[in-house]
């Protein structure tokens with residue numbers, strides 16, 4: 001049974017990843033800050049023996065390291081670095097708050113790098129060996145003609161750079177690392193006017209992950225399998 005690990009699995013895209021991987025019969029390790037209050041994820045864990053929830057604030061490097069040790073014998077076929085934030089306090093020129101900005105970078109850039117580092121061996125010893133960073137069209141510098149969103153755009157551009165470096169550094173270990181744009185998705189972050197349901201976005205993401213070849217490593221792909229410019 002293949003194994004997926006999803007960070008930020010209690011709501012939004014992460015919760016739907018947990019649900020669809022469980023439906024496909026995968027073993028799924030979902031992480032979230034507070035499993036006790038993650039009722040939808042907990043219901044999935046109750047319904048599927050193959051789903052487990054693990055407490056993890058991705059910005060807590062010691063907790064990340066401890067989880068990696070506790071999962072020592074587990075192999076992770078697909079690691080999805082999904083947890084992310086957008087902060088209104090660090091998006092608009094004239095209103096940028098340094099600590100809000102740093103928090104966005106901490107969650108969206110530093111934490112995925114630390115998680116990839118911690119779970120690298122679990123992925124590299126698995127069969128599929130895939131790491132997906134949940135990036136964004138908004139992190140595509142070439143596509144930025146609207147400006148604004150300072151912290152979010154720079155954080156996602158940073159995450160894209162991390163996924164590219166992972167693709168190079170882990171090539172010899174047979175790991176495929178990509179950045180993924182999930183589309184504009186109806187979640188707390190995407191808002192109700194977003195064009196895609198979580199179900200449609202995640203169905204596309206799983207199709208793309210399933211079709212990945214080693215030669216795709218280092219690419220920035222959308223949920224529909226299209227390539228985005230950096």
Ligand code: NDP
Nearest residue numbers: 008012013033057058082083084136184185187188189190
């Ligand atoms: P949501 O805001 O709905 O969910 C964000 C998730 O990240 C939650 O599970 C949240 O947990 C978790 N998270 C935030 N901070 C931390 C932390 N410090 N430690 C652990 N978990 C944390 O967002 P989406 O589901 O929409 O987004 C998921 C990913 O997709 C993000 O990386 C986002 O940037 C990206 N994305 C989303 C798009 C969209 O249109 N929705 C478009 C492009 C990219 P908690 O409940 O504890 O806060």
